[in-house]
Amino acid sequence: MERYPVEHGARSGESIILLHGGNVGNWMWEPQVEGLAGRHVITPDVVAFSSRSAEPWPGLRAAADDIAGIIRACAIDGRAHVVGLSMGGVIGVHLAMRHPDVVRSCMVTGAMMTGVGGFERRLAELQLRFWDRRWFWSAQATMFRIPSDARGLFISDGMGVDRAAASGMYREIFDGSMPEGRSAYSGPMLAIAGERESKSVVAAFPALVAAMPQTRTWIAPRMRHVWNIQDADLFTKTIVDFVDRDVVPPTPRTPPPR
Numbered sequence: 001m002e003r004y005p006v007e008h009g010a011r012s013g014e015s016i017i018l019l020h021g022g023n024v025g026n027w028m029w030e031p032q033v034e035g036l037a038g039r040h041v042i043t044p045d046v047v048a049f050s051s052r053s054a055e056p057w058p059g060l061r062a063a064a065d066d067i068a069g070i071i072r073a074c075a076i077d078g079r080a081h082v083v084g085l086s087m088g089g090v091i092g093v094h095l096a097m098r099h100p101d102v103v104r105s106c107m108v109t110g111a112m113m114t115g116v117g118g119f120e121r122r123l124a125e126l127q128l129r130f131w132d133r134r135w136f137w138s139a140q141a142t143m144f145r146i147p148s149d150a151r152g153l154f155i156s157d158g159m160g161v162d163r164a165a166a167s168g169m170y171r172e173i174f175d176g177s178m179p180e181g182r183s184a185y186s187g188p189m190l191a192i193a194g195e196r197e198s199k200s201v202v203a204a205f206p207a208l209v210a211a212m213p214q215t216r217t218w219i220a221p222r223m224r225h226v227w228n229i230q231d232a233d234l235f236t237k238t239i240v241d242f243v244d245r246d247v248v249p250p251t252p253r254t255p256p257p258r
Helices: 026-035 060-074 087-098 118-129 134-143 148-160 163-175 199-203 205-211 232-245
Strands: 015-019 080-085 103-109 189-194 216-220
Touching (some): 015 026, 015 087, 026 148, 026 232, 060 087, 060 163, 080 087, 080 232, 118 163, 189 199, 199 205, 205 216
Parallel strands (some): 015 080, 080 103, 103 189
C-alpha cells in the first residue's frame, strides 16, 4: 500500500481535516475519504508518525499547533471541520482550545483527556518493551481488525515510530492532558466513545463539557476504539450529519427489564 496523499477532492465548499490515531498514519482514513468523495478533505500525518517518523515528538500542544498551521495553509479560507480519533481526538481538543479561529466544528472519538490508569496503563507500558518486534505489531493489527491490504503499512509504520516518541505521547495522554480553564472555542463540539472501548473515554466527558459547555456526547453502540474501520459507513455518516446539519446520532434507549 502506497503512502496516502494529504489532500483529496476539489477545493470547494468547506474543508474537513481528519487526525489519525497513534502509531498509524493518514492512510487509516481511506474509507472516510472514499465516503466523503466530492468534498475537500485533508489527511495529514501527525508529527513523529508515519511519513514524519524522523521528526521528534514535540508534545500534544505543539502537535496541535502544527495541525493549526496545516489548516491555515491548506484548508479553504484557513478553517476546517476537525475530526480526530484516539491520539488525533486528543490533539483535536487541544487544537480547538488553542486555535479556535481555525476550527469550524470539532468531533472527537476515543479521546482519553483525563488520563488512564490501572491495567490499561500497565499494558501500554508492557507494550513499549516489545516495540521493535514484528510479532507485536502483527498482533496489534489483528486486535484492531486492520484490513489485510493495510497490515503491511500498519506494521511498518508502527515499527518505524521512535520508541521515545511513543513513550512521550503515551505518557502525556495517560497522565491526563486536558487543558485547564474554559475554551474560547464556541462552535459545535461532539465527543464520542465506543460502547466497547475503554471507560477512560467516557470519564473525560465531564471535563470536556466544563471546558466547552456546548459539548454534546454520544456512545456509539457496539463500537470499539477504531470504529472508523469497524463500521466505516456509520463513522462517515456521523461526520456528514455533524458537519452539514450539526446533528448528533440518538442514543438507543435500553429496554426496561421485564
